[in-house]
Amino acid sequence: MDQVREWLDYPAWGVLMRKHRSTMKLLPGARGFTLIEFVTTIAVMCALMLLAMPSMSTWIGSSKIRTVADSLQNGLRLAQTEALRRNRQMVFSLINEANPQLAASLNAVDNGSN
Helix, strand or coil: CCHHHHHHCCCCHHHHHCCCCHHHCCCCCCCCCCCHHHHHHHHHHHHHHHHHHHHHHHHHHHHHHHHHHHHHHHHHHHHHHHHHHHHCCCCCCCCCCCCCCHHHHCCCCCCCCC
């Protein structure tokens, strides 16, 4: 503590403080960060999140569309593969059913409609 007082009494104390900053020890109550630093950090993070939200919602919408398109393509490929494997016409139908097991009971008639 006496060494800090000597540094503060020194006429060129700014130069001396910069020179010996790495050797200074923190006081017991001088750990962590202040409330102002914390609030500033939170405010900057919120501002960045507000800027990122519109592009994030666009990305989520595009991702959902891509997922549906991939599912349709996979279903068509599966129907094509099964038609080739069984050597007969297969029916690809879209249903609005929460339980896909109920869709297994669908039977195609000769003209391909359900």
